[in-house]
Amino acid sequence: MSNNTTRKPRVVIVGGGFGGLYTAKALKDAPVQVTLIDKRNFHLFQPLLYQVATGSISPADISSPLRLVLRHHKNIQVLLDEVIDLDPENKQVILKGHEPIEYDILIVATGVSHFYFGNDHWKTFAPGLKTIEDALEIRRRIFMAFEAAEKESDPEIRQAWLTFVIVGGGPTGVELAGAIAEIAHSSLTGDFRQIDTGAAKILLLEGMDRLLPPYPPELSAKAEESLTRFGVTIQTKTMVTDVSEGMVTIRQGEQVKNIQAKTILWAAGVKASSMGEVLAHRTGAKLDRAGRVIVEPDLSIAQHPNIFVIGDLANFPHQDDKPLPGVAPVAMQQGEYMAQLLKKRLKGEAVLPFYYVDHGSLAVIGHHSAVVNLGFVKLHGLLAWFIWLWAHIYYLIEFDNKLVVMVQWGWNYFTRGRGARLITGESSLATFVEVEPKETPSVTPQGAAKV
Amino acid sequence: MSNNTTRKPRVVIVGGGFGGLYTAKALKDAPVQVTLIDKRNFHLFQPLLYQVATGSISPADISSPLRLVLRHHKNIQVLLDEVIDLDPENKQVILKGHEPIEYDILIVATGVSHFYFGNDHWKTFAPGLKTIEDALEIRRRIFMAFEAAEKESDPEIRQAWLTFVIVGGGPTGVELAGAIAEIAHSSLTGDFRQIDTGAAKILLLEGMDRLLPPYPPELSAKAEESLTRFGVTIQTKTMVTDVSEGMVTIRQGEQVKNIQAKTILWAAGVKASSMGEVLAHRTGAKLDRAGRVIVEPDLSIAQHPNIFVIGDLANFPHQDDKPLPGVAPVAMQQGEYMAQLLKKRLKGEAVLPFYYVDHGSLAVIGHHSAVVNLGFVKLHGLLAWFIWLWAHIYYLIEFDNKLVVMVQWGWNYFTRGRGARLITGESSLATFVEVEPKETPSVTPQGAAKV
Numbered sequence: 008m009s010n011n012t013t014r015k016p017r018v019v020i021v022g023g024g025f026g027g028l029y030t031a032k033a034l035k036d037a038p039v040q041v042t043l044i045d046k047r048n049f050h051l052f053q054p055l056l057y058q059v060a061t062g063s064i065s066p067a068d069i070s071s072p073l074r075l076v077l078r079h080h081k082n083i084q085v086l087l088d089e090v091i092d093l094d095p096e097n098k099q100v101i102l103k104g105h106e107p108i109e110y111d112i113l114i115v116a117t118g119v120s121h122f123y124f125g126n127d128h129w130k131t132f133a134p135g136l137k138t139i140e141d142a143l144e145i146r147r148r149i150f151m152a153f154e155a156a157e158k159e160s161d162p163e164i165r166q167a168w169l170t171f172v173i174v175g176g177g178p179t180g181v182e183l184a185g186a187i188a189e190i191a192h193s194s195l196t197g198d199f200r201q202i203d204t205g206a207a208k209i210l211l212l213e214g215m216d217r218l219l220p221p222y223p224p225e226l227s228a229k230a231e232e233s234l235t236r237f238g239v240t241i242q243t244k245t246m247v248t249d250v251s252e253g254m255v256t257i258r259q260g261e262q263v264k265n266i267q268a269k270t271i272l273w274a275a276g277v278k279a280s281s282m283g284e285v286l287a288h289r290t291g292a293k294l295d296r297a298g299r300v301i302v303e304p305d306l307s308i309a310q311h312p313n314i315f316v317i318g319d320l321a322n323f324p325h326q327d328d329k330p331l332p333g334v335a336p337v338a339m340q341q342g343e344y345m346a347q348l349l350k351k352r353l354k355g356e357a358v359l360p361f362y363y364v365d366h367g368s369l370a371v372i373g374h375h376s377a378v379v380n381l382g383f384v385k386l387h388g389l390l391a392w393f394i395w396l397w398a399h400i401y402y403l404i405e406f407d408n409k410l411v412v413m414v415q416w417g418w419n420y421f422t423r424g425r426g427a428r429l430i431t432g433e434s435s436l437a438t439f440v441e442v443e444p445k446e447t448p449s450v451t452p453q454g455a456a457k458v
Numbered sequence: 459m460s461n462n463t464t465r466k467p468r469v470v471i472v473g474g475g476f477g478g479l480y481t482a483k484a485l486k487d488a489p490v491q492v493t494l495i496d497k498r499n500f501h502l503f504q505p506l507l508y509q510v511a512t513g514s515i516s517p518a519d520i521s522s523p524l525r526l527v528l529r530h531h532k533n534i535q536v537l538l539d540e541v542i543d544l545d546p547e548n549k550q551v552i553l554k555g556h557e558p559i560e561y562d563i564l565i566v567a568t569g570v571s572h573f574y575f576g577n578d579h580w581k582t583f584a585p586g587l588k589t590i591e592d593a594l595e596i597r598r599r600i601f602m603a604f605e606a607a608e609k610e611s612d613p614e615i616r617q618a619w620l621t622f623v624i625v626g627g628g629p630t631g632v633e634l635a636g637a638i639a640e641i642a643h644s645s646l647t648g649d650f651r652q653i654d655t656g657a658a659k660i661l662l663l664e665g666m667d668r669l670l671p672p673y674p675p676e677l678s679a680k681a682e683e684s685l686t687r688f689g690v691t692i693q694t695k696t697m698v699t700d701v702s703e704g705m706v707t708i709r710q711g712e713q714v715k716n717i718q719a720k721t722i723l724w725a726a727g728v729k730a731s732s733m734g735e736v737l738a739h740r741t742g743a744k745l746d747r748a749g750r751v752i753v754e755p756d757l758s759i760a761q762h763p764n765i766f767v768i769g770d771l772a773n774f775p776h777q778d779d780k781p782l783p784g785v786a787p788v789a790m791q792q793g794e795y796m797a798q799l800l801k802k803r804l805k806g807e808a809v810l811p812f813y814y815v816d817h818g819s820l821a822v823i824g825h826h827s828a829v830v831n832l833g834f835v836k837l838h839g840l841l842a843w844f845i846w847l848w849a850h851i852y853y854l855i856e857f858d859n860k861l862v863v864m865v866q867w868g869w870n871y872f873t874r875g876r877g878a879r880l881i882t883g884e885s886s887l888a889t890f891v892e893v894e895p896k897e898t899p900s901v902t903p904q905g906a907a908k909v
Contacts, residue, residue: 046714046881047880047881048605048881049880065516065518065519065544065878066516066880066882067879068516070880074649078648084651086608086609087605087608087881088609093816139880139882140882143882150499157537157538158537158539158555158556198525198526198529201535374832427518427521428499428500428517428518429498429499429500429517429521429523429589429590430498430499430538431517431591432591453470
């Protein structure tokens with residue numbers, strides 16, 4: 008495993024998400040030297056990112072400083088940098104702001120980003136939700152839309168400000184739509200003088216014939232029922248064919264429609280981070296259509312037994328015939344498996360292939376409502392919501408943010424408050440004013456069908 | 459007061475800081491229509507902004523959405539916009555993104571911003587602390603400096619990353635210096651592998667002969683004593699003559715010195731916001747040297763009995779011969795006075811001049827240490843810290859953020875944690891890498907005296 012038997016093997020982990028961080032934590036007492044490289048100084052608890060985007064909690068509530076989490080793991084060092092290339096011949100990763108780092112074992116866990124189906128220019132008009140910055144931008148757009156509507160005298164433009172389109176009916180889309188409905192129909196009630204925030208239209212668009220396609224159909228039906236009750240309009244079998252400033256073009260069967268909406272959010276596709284390309288180029292790793300790396304049963308890359316890919320970036324097709332889903336529990340289990348594998352290898356023991364134990368899947372719909380599929384039982388409503396809450400608190404308290412977020416939740420639960428609804432950013436007002444100049448009719452194309 | 463006796467007088471308040479918000483709140487039941495205009499959608503509890511800048515709490519913890527605070531005040535509407543001009547002839551304020559608004563009474567409370575003594579280009583190298591964005595930028599720089607030091611092999615450059623210069627020994631400078639010392643000597647202990655964060659140098663520069671010049675000399679001495687114990691190096695009678703990338707030039711008597719420091723923070727001068735100039739231009743209002751508007755005993759502008767200036771933007775010289783200090787209690791009392799004045803005017807009653815009741819001043823130095831001057835007694839140390847804590851919680855709970863920030867403080871108190879230390883911003887890594895390219899020696903000028 009190492010050329011030099013007197014020093015400990017060097018394990019380099021790229022990415023401090025669920026996969027990378029769980030690997031590092033599980034290597035705490037292993038006889039290896041670990042370097043964890045991330046371009047951010049914190050681990051992000053991504054399952055709750057939609058709550059930052061909708062003003063319930065603050066970024067720091069779901070962010071754990073990597074150094075703090077790993078401070079007592081003396082065999083682990085954290086390096087704040089970005090891996091831009093790989094040299095498998097010399098066993099080195101190439102960094103943007105530091106000299107190359109040598110590894111004996113390399114674990115790549117850099118995840119995925121948004122995918123606009125080849126239309127990257129849609130990104131400006133319809134941001135996705137992956138980073139803290141994404142969440143703050145979405146938060147800014149949602150709350151700024153109500154402010155702009157309050158000031159707008161043209162009823163058509165005002166309605167466009169009060170129309171929110173979420174593209175993609177997976178868990179993130181469902182969570183965003185439910186939360187925006189709650190903002191419009193509950194949190195902001197009474198805050199404005201000129202508009203009725205309850206007149207807001209929240210549209211959730213999904214290409215398949217039902218929401219939450221990977222879930223059992225009865226849970227999809229329950230989710231649709233709850234969301235409809237909360238005031239969300241669901242349109243399934245709906246393809247988005249164009250996105251521009253304040254406008255979404257959709258196709259439903261033969262019919263093409265334009266929807267005027269000032270706030271468009273993207274929760275549809277994902278593609279692999281750039282490390283997928285780097286691995287393909289440097290190691291010959293095979294990629295799937297989304298650019299994810301197809302891994303061996305032990306999560307390594309074919310022909311490269313010392314390079315592993317885990318988490319969302321990995322396509323693991325050896326179980327149930329289809330790739331494992333890109334969710335936190337898969338990444339966590341893969342991280343723990345990696346640590347076991349390395350420890351066993353060091354002892355010369357054999358290693359079984361990775362096997363994912365599915366404890367169920369769950370998505371929150373809104374205040375007191377969720378859907379949970381535990382396999383042996385399917386739940387929805389308040390009980391499902393408590394399971395969702397419990398699961399998230401359980402995993403969140405692994406690190407350091409537990410207390411504050413729990414108090415914030417308790418507070419929000421009773422007040423339905425959204426205290427974290429600040430509109431921030433250097434250009435917070437400038438953008439707003441520029442987006443809605445009355446002299447520029449092209450910003451809100453005329454003749455568009457209203458929803 | 460109004461041309462039309464059948465409608466309620468229109469009161470326009472510009473600025474939702476302590477002055478503007480307290481005016482609006484105190485006008486709750488008055489027979490007036492109030493419009494509060496701010497370019498942000500939240501009131502910022504500025505006295506705790508340094509805690510955001512140093513990673514103790516989140517922006518939302520000290521930000522109260524204006525609409526939420528005023529939601530039950532049905533005679534008040536909030537307008538998110540920026541006032542760019544004034545037309546006193548037609549009694550209108552001119553807005554950036556909205557048609558002009560008419561007023562019968564205008565109250566301007568737009569505060570102050572940083573002043574670099576005519577050297578505005580210093581701002582890039584030495585940000586000041588007035589807005590949430592400022593605080594996040596300072597937070598980014600402080601925590602990124604430790605990350606950069608961890609990666610740096612040149613000892614001289616590493617020490618520059620570990621050197622923090624705070625310009626200005628008033629309350630903000632003292633608070634920042636104390637908090638950075640705590641970060642280096644306590645919060646980050648054990649987080650890094652290559653550097654000893656305790657080797658950080660924190661320099662607090664003050665032009666006068668002691669810190670906290672407006673305080674009694676014995677409290678200045680106590681503050682200096684405590685800060686020194688916490689590891690802050692204080693240099694008084696020190697003038698900053700130049701600031702550039704990673705370098706501060708100071709003059710102490712005849713001696714000129716260069717200090718290499720990658721993190722330079724500005725807490726020295728303030729100047730009036732641009733509404734001061736607008737008022738001078740449109741109403742002939744007199745400005746002081748800092749651009750603040752010199753107001754009449756009833757806070758109005760001479761010859762314009764319907765236009766008032768309150769808070770930091772006002773220079774009120776009618777008490778104790780010198781202008782009142784730019785602190786929150788002055789603005790709050792002026793806001794409440796404004797509401798009383800308007801109510802009395804409507805009844806045709808006479809109004810006494812404004813009079814500031816000074817309940818004391820206080821500044822926090824660090825964990826368990828503050829100085830408090832209550833006039834009849836001067837305190838320092840733990841007891842002063844508890845008074846500081848009580849006063850801040852008391853005013854913070856007026857709005858909506860109380861619970862979470864108190865829990866966060868309690869948590870931090872026991873753990874000395876700084877959970878809100880994320881490095882964020884679109885350019886968070888890019889900037890970092892660009893700031894420290896090894897090929898560009900001009901970034902860290904050679905021959906500079908080390909501190």
